[in-house]
Amino acid sequence: STIGSATSVAVIGLGRFGTALALELMAHGTEVLGIDGDEQVVQALNGELTAVVAGDATRPELIEQLGLADFDRVVVAIGTDVTANILTTSQLLRVGVKEVWAKALDERHALILHQLGVHHVVRPEADMGRRVAHMVRGALEDFIEIDAGYAAVRLEAPLDLLAVPLRELGLQVKHGIGIGAVRRDGAWVIANPETRLERGDILLVHGTTAKVEAFAASAA
Numbered sequence: 001s002t003i004g005s006a007t008s009v010a011v012i013g014l015g016r017f018g019t020a021l022a023l024e025l026m027a028h029g030t031e032v033l034g035i036d037g038d039e040q041v042v043q044a045l046n047g048e049l050t051a052v053v054a055g056d057a058t059r060p061e062l063i064e065q066l067g068l069a070d071f072d073r074v075v076v077a078i079g080t081d082v083t084a085n086i087l088t089t090s091q092l093l094r095v096g097v098k099e100v101w102a103k104a105l106d107e108r109h110a111l112i113l114h115q116l117g118v119h120h121v122v123r124p125e126a127d128m129g130r131r132v133a134h135m136v137r138g139a140l141e142d143f144i145e146i147d148a149g150y151a152a153v154r155l156e157a158p159l160d161l162l163a164v165p166l167r168e169l170g171l172q173v174k175h176g177i178g179i180g181a182v183r184r185d186g187a188w189v190i191a192n193p194e195t196r197l198e199r200g201d202i203l204l205v206h207g208t209t210a211k212v213e214a215f216a217a218s219a220a
């Protein structure tokens with residue numbers, strides 16, 4: 001079995017977030033060891049993941065038994081139980097897991113995880129809340145902040161930009177944004193300087209968050 005090899009991932013805490021994460025990894029060909037303290041949760045996922053184990057992840061014995069030190073990447077997806085989340089994380093760091101990803105409940109929890117030396121702290125609720133805010137505000141169909149202050153969004157082609165080659169629109173100069181790709185009749189095609197937008201096209205627009213927001217607002 002390749003479980004425990006560098007390419008496999010262990011996911012601890014199979015709530016909504018951990019389960020979605022584990023299943024998505026499986027769907028894209030990554031071996032996943034799932035661990036949860038709840039026997040019913042483990043049974044429900046039996047057969048869906050490469051391996052599923054019931055146990056209390058805060059216990060050093062379990063971490064040793066499962067050989068978690070040999071995993072390059074372990075995700076602590078324990079949500080509401082902050083104590084269990086921190087105890088588990090500190091054990092993983094102690095045994096030398098190369099890359100620990102941990103979910104934080106709030107900012108203070110995130111600070112503790114950073115102080116422990118967690119390599120990647122994720123805050124799914126906060127991230128999703130910010131993302132939906134940008135969608136609720138404007139004409140954006142989707143919004144992803146690639147990095148602090150830089151975003152990629154999806155929106156319908158503004159009517160005043162139709163029929164003219166992108167090269168002549170000067171969007172980069174006028175609006176500070178780029179059009180990366182266009183979806184027409186269900187298929188995404190990389191945009192090029194000669195691309196002429198058509199009514200109903202869906203655009204992948206990127207730029208600083210402020211520029212993208214302003215462009216979407218002017219297009220609405």
Ligand code: ADP
Nearest residue numbers: 013014015016017036037038056057079080084
């Ligand atoms: P979500 O908000 O993603 O659904 P939850 O906090 O509801 O997250 O679920 C986290 C999961 O973590 C639960 O299934 C719970 O059984 C599991 N869990 C909590 N503490 C431990 C622990 N010490 N060891 C293993 N699993 C745990």
